[in-house]
Structures are given as structure tokens and as C-alpha cells.
Amino acid sequence: MAHETYAKTLPADLGAPAFVDDWKTRALMIGAVFSVIAAGLAFADGSIEHVLRAWLLGLMMTFGFSVGGLAMLMVQYCSGGKWGLLLRRPLEAMSRTLPLVFVYWLVIVIWMKKLYLWAQIDGSKAEDVAAALKSGLINEVQAHAIEFKRPMLQPDMFVTVGLFCFLVWAFYTWRLNRLGLERDKDSPENTPMWIKKFENISGPGIIVYAITMSAAVIYWVMSLDPTWYSSVYGLLFLVGQGYMVLALGIIVAVSLSKGEPFKTILRQTEQHDLGKFAFAFVMLNIYLAFGQFLIIWSGNLPDEIPWYLDRIRGHWGIVITLDFIFHWLIPFTLLLSRDIKRNKKRLVWVCQWMVFARAFDLFWLIEPNFKDAARNLHFSWGILEYVAVPAAMVSFWVAFYCTRLKTRPLVQTNDPHVAEILEAEHAHA
């Protein structure tokens, strides 16, 4: 056919370009600088309380990139599409950063008692809860909630559930990554079998991910406030992870396109598609977040509404307003524009902003859980840890991610989409 003459060919070397090493060096340097700043702030503040809170934020960011990347990898195996082929190897690399996230999580496990109110009181003994109530550590509502959630909210269960979730994610990471390489070695005649095989692993995998990820965020973040619950909480984080993983995926794909092989395979069409996909997550995110707010605001029940009051009163109203602007209004208005979605530089700016906005949203979710900060937004040296610690953690994660990117070719070759992505744009509907 005539248009095959217009098709490009894949470069011989499909490995990550050399500048990925420069990214790694830069990330390590930024990580080191922010680690020093974080240590200095902890010294100025005189406690590691805020370091741990900020550590949790950093954990949720890197956890989102890693396990969210795994989930997006499974989504693209089920949905198909050339955007999926484009992001496949970057997403695989994200999923392979799980060991670092596990190490980050261990820090939370070790200092559990400093973070979680329920961990300070041994929920397994009724008299401890009563004693804590008497000493004024917790109020009656919290005592009731901790008593009621006793089977769930105790350190052993926290560790067990966490370990189980990490095992499940590690299994899927290992399986999908290993098969991804095997598929490339196999002959193209077997491709339909491979497509089916990946679908069959990924389909159930997405459900397993949704359940384990919900369990993890309920333990790690929601249980900071033992009294509150929301059935949409897991889904909020799920959408949040899609939001940040797509943003990061676009940043990585566009940045990699300064060199081969992404220079050849990144077409404007797929970039535009990814921008539209990210826009969908921006919408879904505000839909769920506002839906939860509207339901709780309408109900106005004493066991639900304090969670929002903690996050609105005492100057937190400024933060939630900014959160709305940062997290939704800015990405929404910018991603509406077709020109921005098709412009590499501008789309990367928007995506970088989205990653920041996600961190800002997590700050609003995490900090008001603590007694000193609820309904009382105030300055302390410690609160600056929310910048320093996650910045350092994410930088180290990026450095690790760069090493993962280097370990295998950046394009899956045994896929029918490869021929299509090399063609001129819109050769197919």
C-alpha cells in the first residue's frame, strides 16, 4: 500500500537515552538538598512530629506513582490503544519502584505510634481506651470509635494488611513485568495469545488493585482520624492516582522524546489523547470530591461533619479554596484548550502543576487530622516539612525510577500497535 512508504522505522537502539542518567544525578542532588533542609527544619521545630506527617504525604505521592502506575499499566492492557503502547514501558518502570515505596512505608510502621491516635492506645484492651479517655488524650467520640473499630484499628492489623497489600502489588508487578519481556522474545504469530493473556491478568488485577489500594489508604490516611468514615474514600484516591500517574506519564513521555526511541514514536495524536485522558481524571476527581462534600454537608450529621469543619474553620478555608483552584480550576481550564494539549512544553507545565496540586490536596487531607492543626492553621517550622520531606522523597523516587527506566527497551516491539504508531498521523481512524 502506498502509505507504508511514509511510515517511519524504529531506531535500532530502543534503550533509554543517555540523558536519563543526568535526570538521575539531578534528582539525587535535589533530594540531598531537601533532606538537609528537612533535617534543619526538624531541628528548628524541635520535634520529628511534622517530619512523620510529611513523610506520610511523601509516601502517598510515591505510592500513587508506583501502584497507580501498575494500575494504569493494567488498564492499558485491557483497553488497548496506541497511548497504551506509548506509556507501557514507562508505566512498567513506575510499577517496579515498589521496593522503595515499601521502604518508605516501613518508616511509617516504625513510628506508627507518633502518627496514629489509635496506635497510641492499645485498642485491644478496653481499659486502655478508658484510661486514655480519662487522661484527656482522646474525647468520648474518639473513645467510642476506637472501641468500635477495635478489630481493625490496631498495630498488628495495620502491619498485616499492609504486608498483604504489598505482596499482592509485588505479585502483579513481577508477573506483568516478566511477561512483558517474554512477549518481546516470542514470535509475532503468538501476539493474539499474549494480548489475551495480559487481558486475563489485568482485568481481575484492576479489581484486586481497587480493593487493596482502598484498604491501604483507609489504614494509612483515613484512620488518622479514627472517628470519620466515607465510603468513597478509596475511590477518591484511586482517581487521584490516575490523575497523578497520567500527569507523570505525559511528563516522562514528552521529556523522553528529546531523544530516541521516543522521538520516533511520540506523535501529537497520542499526546493529545493523553491530555484528554488527564482531563477526564480532573473532572472525575472534582466530581467525587465535591460529591462527598455535598452529601456530608446535606446530611450535616455530628459523626461526619466535624471532618470537614476541621478542614474549613480556623483559616483552613483558605487552603480548601486554593485546593479547589489548584486541583481543579487551573488544570480544568488549561486542559480544555486543544492547543495546550498539543503543545509539548505547555502540556508538561500543566502536568507538573497537576503533580504539585495533588500534593497540595494531600496536605489538606493529612494535616488537619492532628489535634494541634485541626481548625487551626498556623505557622510553625514543622509545617514547612510538608515541602521539604515530600520533595526529598519524590526526588529519590525519581532517581530510582530513572534506574528502572534504563533496565529495558523503552518500546514493546511485539505489538500490532507498533506498526500503527510509526505511520503518519491519522492513517487510521
Added chain:
Amino acid sequence: MPAREGTYGLLAEFDTPSDLVRAAQQARHDGWRRMDCYTPYPVEEAAEAIGFHRNKVPLVTLVGGLMGLAAMFLLETWISVLAYPLNIAGRPTYSWPAFIVPAYEWTILFAGLSAAFGMLALNGLPALYHPLFNAPNFRDGATTDKFFLCLEALDPKFNLVEARAYLESFAPVSVVEVEY
């Protein structure tokens, strides 16, 4: 209005969008302006190749959406605050969170309607007659699997013999003359 008689243009038929885009790019480069591409699905490169220009549909949509937002939000505010102030579970009459959902729905509704009718108002549809449908291969192929480039007779460069030779240099499936 030019007289509606004689030759409307020359229609070249291609099998692939890539061939069409190449031909359109070359024709634009060679100074052709009155031409158009016809494809069974949107081919953005073809639009760009023949000098895609912006239209006002996005602006109409934005203004429509903002009007819908303002209209519903103000309507709800007027009802709840001025016309029928009711005490609902002790909430203030101006309870904006409750107004968001209908206001949002109206934003979407107005933006959608503005986009649809704005598009129709600006592109001249519905058109009851178009000369290209006189070409049998256009009738059969334009909505299924063929890609067409039409050089229109209104172009100052247009000359029936030369234009035909020019189109044939792109090795199309066929070149047919289309009458008004």
C-alpha cells in the same frame, strides 16, 4: 455569488489518508487556495494541509456555558434568598453548595446546545445541495473508505486541462470533473 453553472471543480480520489494529505500539502504549497478535502472520518492533518483556520465555535460554546452557569445560579439564588426563603434544617437561605449541581448541569446543557447550533450557524449546514454529490464515486466513497481532494474552479489558478494534469501527478485512483 458566482453563477451556478459550468464546472464546480476537479475531484481526485485517493485510497489512503496519507496520500490525500501529501497531495493537499503539495497543492497548498504550489499556490492553490480554493480547495477542500473530504474524508470519511476527521483527518486533522488534511485540515491543516489546506490552511486550517480557527472558527468561533469554541468561543460560542464558552459564552453559552458561562451563560448557563450564571442563569441557573442566579435563578436558584433568587428563588432561595428572595422569592421563597425557606428554613431547611437551619441552613442559611444562600446555601451555595446545593446550587452547584443544577448550575453545573445548565453549564453543560447551554455549552452543548451552543456548540451544536453555533456550529450549524457558522458552517452553513444544513445544505440541501452540493455539487460534489454529482460525482458517483464521491457518493459511494466519501462516507466509507475514500479520501477526496477537490480543486475548485473558483481558484484563479484553475484551468481544466492543467489542473487535471496537476492532480494526476499525485497518482490518484481517479480524477473526475464535477458540474454545478
